[in-house]
Amino acid sequence: xxxxxxxxxxxxxxxxxxxxxxxxxxxxxxxxxxxxxxxxxxxxxxxxxxxxxxxxxxxxxxxxxxxxxxxxxxxxxxxxxxxxxxxxxxxxxxxxxxxxxxxxxxxxxxxxxxxxxxxxxxxxxxxxxxxxxxxxxxxxxxxxxxxxxxxxxxxxxxxxxxxxxxxxxxxxxxxxxxxxxxxxxxxxxxxxxxxxxxxxxxxxxxxxxxxxxxxxxxxxxxxxxxxxxxxxxxxxxxxxxxxxxxxxxxxxxxxxxxxxxxxxxxxxxxxxxxxxxxxxxxxxxxxxxxxxxxxxxxx
Amino acid sequence: xxxxxxxxxxxxxxxxxxxxxxxxxxxxxxxxxxxxxxxxxxxxxxxxxxxxxxxxxxxxxxxxxxxxxxxxxxxxxxxxxxxxxxxxxxxxxxxxxxxxxxxxxxxxxxxxxxxxxxxxxxxxxxxxxxxxxxxxxxxxxxxxxxxxxxxxxxxxxxxxxxxxxxxxxxxxxxxxxxxxxxxxxxxxxxxxxxxxxxxxxxxxxxxxxxxxxxxxxxxxxxxxxxxxxxxxxxxxxxxxxxxxxxxxxxxxxxxxxxxxxxxxxxxxxxxxxxxxxxxxxxxxxxxxxxxxxxxxxxxxxxxxxxxxxxxxxxxxxxxxxxxxxxxxxxxxxxxxxxxxxxxxxxxxxxxxxxxxxxxxxxxxxxxxxxxxxxxxxxxxxxxxxxxxxxxxxxxxxxxxxxxxxxxxxxxxxxxxxxxxxxxxxxxxxxxxxxxxxxxxxxxxxxxxxxxxxxxxxxxxxxxxxxxxxxxxxxxxxxxxxxxxxxxxxxxxxxxxxxxxxxxxxxxxxxxxxxxxxxxxxxxxxxxxxxxxxxxxxxxxxxxxxxxxxxxxxxxxxxxxxxxxxxxxxxxxxxxx
Numbered sequence: 001x002x003x004x005x006x007x008x009x010x011x012x013x014x015x016x017x018x019x020x021x022x023x024x025x026x027x028x029x030x031x032x033x034x035x036x037x038x039x040x041x042x043x044x045x046x047x048x049x050x051x052x053x054x055x056x057x058x059x060x061x062x063x064x065x066x067x068x069x070x071x072x073x074x075x076x077x078x079x080x081x082x083x084x085x086x087x088x089x090x091x092x093x094x095x096x097x098x099x100x101x102x103x104x105x106x107x108x109x110x111x112x113x114x115x116x117x118x119x120x121x122x123x124x125x126x127x128x129x130x131x132x133x134x135x136x137x138x139x140x141x142x143x144x145x146x147x148x149x150x151x152x153x154x155x156x157x158x159x160x161x162x163x164x165x166x167x168x169x170x171x172x173x174x175x176x177x178x179x180x181x182x183x184x185x186x187x188x189x190x191x192x193x194x195x196x197x198x199x200x201x202x203x204x205x206x207x208x209x210x211x212x213x214x215x216x217x218x219x220x221x222x223x224x225x226x227x228x229x230x231x232x233x234x235x236x237x238x239x240x241x242x243x244x245x246x247x248x249x250x251x252x253x254x255x256x257x258x259x260x261x262x263x264x265x266x267x268x269x270x271x272x273x274x275x276x277x278x279x280x281x282x283x284x285x286x287x288x289x290x291x292x293x294x295x296x297x298x299x
Numbered sequence: 300x301x302x303x304x305x306x307x308x309x310x311x312x313x314x315x316x317x318x319x320x321x322x323x324x325x326x327x328x329x330x331x332x333x334x335x336x337x338x339x340x341x342x343x344x345x346x347x348x349x350x351x352x353x354x355x356x357x358x359x360x361x362x363x364x365x366x367x368x369x370x371x372x373x374x375x376x377x378x379x380x381x382x383x384x385x386x387x388x389x390x391x392x393x394x395x396x397x398x399x400x401x402x403x404x405x406x407x408x409x410x411x412x413x414x415x416x417x418x419x420x421x422x423x424x425x426x427x428x429x430x431x432x433x434x435x436x437x438x439x440x441x442x443x444x445x446x447x448x449x450x451x452x453x454x455x456x457x458x459x460x461x462x463x464x465x466x467x468x469x470x471x472x473x474x475x476x477x478x479x480x481x482x483x484x485x486x487x488x489x490x491x492x493x494x495x496x497x498x499x500x501x502x503x504x505x506x507x508x509x510x511x512x513x514x515x516x517x518x519x520x521x522x523x524x525x526x527x528x529x530x531x532x533x534x535x536x537x538x539x540x541x542x543x544x545x546x547x548x549x550x551x552x553x554x555x556x557x558x559x560x561x562x563x564x565x566x567x568x569x570x571x572x573x574x575x576x577x578x579x580x581x582x583x584x585x586x587x588x589x590x591x592x593x594x595x596x597x598x599x600x601x602x603x604x605x606x607x608x609x610x611x612x613x614x615x616x617x618x619x620x621x622x623x624x625x626x627x628x629x630x631x632x633x634x635x636x637x638x639x640x641x642x643x644x645x646x647x648x649x650x651x652x653x654x655x656x657x658x659x660x661x662x663x664x665x666x667x668x669x670x671x672x673x674x675x676x677x678x679x680x681x682x683x684x685x686x687x688x689x690x691x692x693x694x695x696x697x698x699x700x701x702x703x704x705x706x707x708x709x710x711x712x713x714x715x716x717x718x719x720x721x722x723x724x725x726x727x728x729x730x731x732x733x734x735x736x737x738x739x740x741x742x743x744x745x746x747x748x749x750x751x752x753x754x755x756x757x758x759x760x761x762x763x764x765x766x767x768x769x770x771x772x773x774x775x776x777x778x779x780x781x782x783x784x785x786x787x788x789x790x791x792x793x794x795x796x797x798x799x800x801x802x803x804x805x806x807x808x809x810x811x812x813x814x815x816x817x818x819x820x821x822x823x824x825x826x827x828x829x830x831x832x833x834x835x836x837x838x839x840x841x842x843x844x845x846x847x848x849x850x851x852x853x854x855x856x857x858x859x860x861x862x863x864x865x866x867x868x869x870x871x872x873x874x875x
Contacts, residue, residue, distance in 0.1 A: 193756070198678070200709070
């Protein structure tokens with residue numbers, strides 16, 4: 001046959017000026033979302049504040065200084081001091097480091113566990129899926145806080161332990177998200193093709209399903225981090241988190257609250273505000289990423 | 300259309316007139332012109348077919364004529380319906396016009412109807428939107444309309460929900476809604492593309508009858524030249540947003556003047572209806588097959604008495620019922636049938652993706668059910684697969700090179716990166732893709748290129764069996780032609796057997812040496828293509844063949860008359 005017509009390029013999709021890549025479009029969409037950009041700035045600020053701040057504004061956060069407790073903000077102590085004489089601004093940096101590290105690590109851990117569990121359940125299907133998802137349902141029915149309290153009552157976890165426990169109680173929601181994603185991806189033609197020519201299940205999951213659910217995973221991670229930071233604050237507020245002299249924002253809030261009736265606002269407002277801002281910021285970033293990645297319906 | 304009607308139509312004022320219509324879409328990354336300076340007109344009682352390949356702008360023209368384009372479209376020029384300029388009209392004026400003077404039939408009947416409302420009520424709503432009639436009268440008229448579009452037992456059916464109807468019946472309901480207010484103009488955008496050929500023929504008959512009865516002008520948007528030949532009075536051919544040729548259907552389809560139209564028509568696979576115009580034997584049977592029917596050669600894949608049942612109990616669906624077929628080395632078996640006939644299920648059983656409820660499947664002489672998973676995996680290195688959807692067939696996160704190399708990574712793990720690259724480049728040469736395509740993302744390629752990448756992936760291991768499930772049905776005819784050409788050449792060169800699933804009888808007739816016709820999970824008949832598709836033994840195959848419209852208006856007119864006569868004879872026979 002001699003009459004091979006070149007495929008007519010589609011003006012709407014493939015043709016005309018070269019389409020910018022998906023990743024670049026996503027970045028552009030994200031940057032157009034003002035709240036998300038504000039969230040990114042807030043997170044960047046707190047990271048700098050907690051990790052670089054102590055180098056500029058160095059304070060003693062290990063020894064108590066009982067001669068200068070509960071001082072109100074002044075030139076020497078910008079945010080005053082707490083009940084054992086620690087500089088409050090320095091403590092905000094010091095506690096924030098713990099909050100951010102634990103929150104980030106626990107959020108990532110939860111998403112990793114949830115992703116693997118959800119992908120395995122969705123891909124396997126049938127009774128394996130049913131059993132795995134009933135376990136998730138059961139887990140969701142038990143309040144995470146309850147589990148945390150029980151565990152804290154039994155042992156006193158260190159930093160690593162806290163991350164592990166938080167990660168283990170909060171992977172349930174992401175596992176559901178990823179399972180749903182896997183259910184649609186596993187019947188894609190490229191996965192069927194791979195299975196038909198004898199590709200392994202591991203290859204299907206690791207090479208095709210997980211890379212294609214990466215946007216869902218990233219979005220889930222940001223929300224998980226926000227949740228984890230809040231959860232750390234809860235636990236520490238109840239006095240079951242990291243132990244003194246180490247602290248985190250939740251612990252600071254808890255300590256400050258005992259002095260609430262004395263009018264020592266500088267012990268309550270700064271850590272409270274920090275928690276609210278960071279949690280809001282991660283949620284805003286998550287929203288922005290979700291909208292940026294969600295290209296369905298845009299063709 | 301009779302001669303008097305034709306002359307009346309030629310003199311009447313056009314009901315639709317487009318004058319230098321242009322549409323530009325603003326997307327996130329660019330401004331894309333979709334329609335550039337289109338002028339056409341439709342007179343009462345006449346059907347104008349707007350044809351073209353995907354992306355030619357034909358649907359955009361139809362939507363622009365309804366004032367239904369998305370917010371990112373900028374329309375210039377004039378689109379006049381019955382004296383009103385659609386481009387300049389405000390929303391209130393448009394709303395009064397739509398559904399009354401002009402109405403539209405879309406491609407997908409499943410999404411054109413509200414799933415939660417009874418069909419009678421949906422039709423009555425359209426009536427009451429434009430005319431001051433009581434609810435009871437509107438309901439009565441809805442029943443009348445259902446009768447006119449040929450829905451059996453319309454009084455009862457009016458209370459049905461869309462999901463209780465078949466695809467063809469749903470499209471009839473959509474048509475009933477479209478003609479509810481006796482519109483002067485009907486715009487039909489690929490009205491039969493989602494339907495099986497036999498249903499397509501019925502819907503076209505219906506539209507033709509209704510248009511003739513009421514003198515409605517029809518703008519028919521389609522890519523199918525057979526549908527054009529069957530239905531249209533005049534044709535406008537679109538290419539890259541412009542009309543390149545326009546004229547009476549006989550002239551355009553039989554004596555095309557524009558080069559593009561000629562190439563387009565040459566690429567349309569034609570169903571041969573008589574021995575005389577059988578396609579030139581451009582494909583010699585493979586050497587093994589040359590000696591008779593070659594039944595003595597062991598088949599590459601064989602299904603014996605295979606049944607597949609989905610679900611259990613009362614909800615069980617028998618997708619395959621005692622299906623036996625075999626594909627021998629070097630030959631192509633075409634598996635044809637309408638949607639739901641089980642042809643894809645049969646292909647998936649052959650691939651081992653679906654385990655049969657009963658019966659045996661043997662691949663390269665080994666019983667699939669009795670091989671261990673490791674051995675089965677090794678057996679499968681001899682299979683290549685090409686599936687229908689060019690978008691879903693390739694993982695968008697991989698480069699083309701990674702996609703093609705995947706079978707090598709599965710079965711030839713000992714290969715060095717360099718050897719692997721060499722093989723990928725060699726197979727890309729074979730499917731006539733440039734080597735530098737390896738670094739590109741599938742999303743940057745056209746549909747035809749993507750299907751060739753799929754083919755390259757299927758052939759990189761030099762398989763003994765290629766299973767192709769509707770490999771070209773999502774492609775334009777010209778692209779389809781080039782993809783089929785590549786498969787044919789490579790089959791001659793590499794000698795693989797091919798199980799070719801398709802709903803398109805013309806394609807199968809050109810491509811496959813043997814054919815199996817499926818219906819409702821069973822094999823209706825099978826045999827050499829030349830015999831089975833020219834002198835079918837069963838009534839079903841005969842009806843299937845008769846329903847395929849051929850892109851020649853003169854021949855098609857004869858075929859239509861013949862088909863209707865056969866149907867009428869069958870009906871009176873049945874009643875007697």
